[in-house]
Amino acid sequence: MEIFTPIIKQSNGLIIDLRFSMGGSDLVAFSILSYLIDSELALGGKQFKTSTGYSELQKIVVAPSKINNYTGSIVVLTSQKTPSAAEVFLLGLQARGNVTFIGERSNGAFSDALTKALPNGWGITLSNERYLNSHGENYENIGLPVDHEFVFLNVTNIETGKDVQLNEAIKAFR
Structure with missing residues (x-):
């Protein structure tokens, strides 16, 4: 990011394509986000499930990286195939502002996996958390909503070789 941020800063805007993201680590999402903000960013928080409801909200704050970061316009492409840490990254971009979301709602699987071993040697993972954005939503x-909705993997678009989401994103910077 330190190498590419100066290059990105010379553009009219940044398009981030998360339509086929497989999620990953929240720490990586926060690290990338740190290059896209210029001051501390409270993106919301998370709570874990308890026997009586949910824990207290653990606030999530991301500090900016130490370089001259990209703070211009961003368009993000999302789909139902955008889960987990990619969605936490989306929450951060939503809190950042100056971001347009195009495509489909994200997957709606924000929670980290709680892994447990079963007596027979198998394992199981459970979703035991919920993330809230900076407004408590x-x-x-249900997934993070988009500003401009387009069906991802539309058969007609695939057959004609068109990527309407990407074309819409490019159009946003003209």
Whole structure:
């Protein structure tokens, strides 16, 4: 990011394509986000499930990287195939502002996996958390909403070789 940020800063805007993201680590999402902000960013928080409800909200604050970061316009492409840490990254971009979301709602699987061993040697993972955005909204199971909705993997678009989401993103910077 330190190498590419000066290059990105020379552009009219940044398009981030998360339509086929497989999620990953929240720490990586926060690290990338740190290059896209110029001051501390409270993106919301998370709570874990307890026997009586949910824990207290653990606030999530991301500090900017130490370089001259990109703070211009961003367009993000999302789909139902955008889960987990990619969605936490989306929460951060939503809190950042100056971001347009194009495509489909994200997957709605924000929670980290709680891994447990079973007596027979197998393992199981459970979703035991919920993330809230900076306004206290929970998108678990429904996904983060978009500003401009387009069906991803539309058969007609695939057959004609068109990527309407990407074309819309490019159009946003003209």
